[in-house]
Amino acid sequence: MIRDNVKAEQIAAMKAGDKDRTAATRAILAKIKDKDIELRTKDSTLDDDVVVTDVLQKMAKQRRESIEMFESGGRTELSAGEKMELAVIEEFLPAQLSEADTAALIDGIKAELGADGMKDMGRVMGELKARHGSEIDMSKASGLVKTALS
Template structure:
């Protein structure tokens, strides 16, 4: 079952259960995926985007909502911050399990060894290897500094 199929099944279940907040978030996810499908058609690609692209979209949506929740917290708008966190919970249901700190460090060490990276100039190769293998399973915003420290 593809990620799209899981999303559509969850959408139908939310409709049947009359879960308005969950349904709203699932519709936002579907809209973002359809937007990417349309953009891909404009670029000459055929069909629907892959699950890897869908995972990237979901990861971006989570990051956007985390930033929004943080901004709402700082502004004292706690009800809006909670709404953003509820959306994060729904989106994360479709993301694979995130790597722990120990697993992330081990993955970085392995990627450095596989790419024979020796200096900071090789950071791009290491990050590309990590993204190819762990897309959607690690926060690359936190991994970048870790790779930079290891290569320095």
């Protein structure tokens, strides 16, 4: 389970005296706990690994955006910290599919659903997320789906 791996890495980082890695793993565990609390109030029955993966993907996306903003603003010292956190987060994420593999999956789902235009984009995106949500960056997949359906 991803949650257990993050906790084990946090303990290892603490024992090694790696303050940056300890802080990053603490942030991950805090976000996971926040999501657990949120889902408890909604009475959701989602799989723990799916929830954790969603949390990690959101954190990674936030870090990428921060890195881009810091670098465009000339704040390389802040960018370096975000890059370190991103590297720790990506260690726990499942391997992401390449753009070519994603395009192939989209073509398969498009054929299976009989999608033939932009009106079917929601159906294709929903099916793609349901089947491969943890393996695909959905923001990039959106552009690929648009291309495939136009």
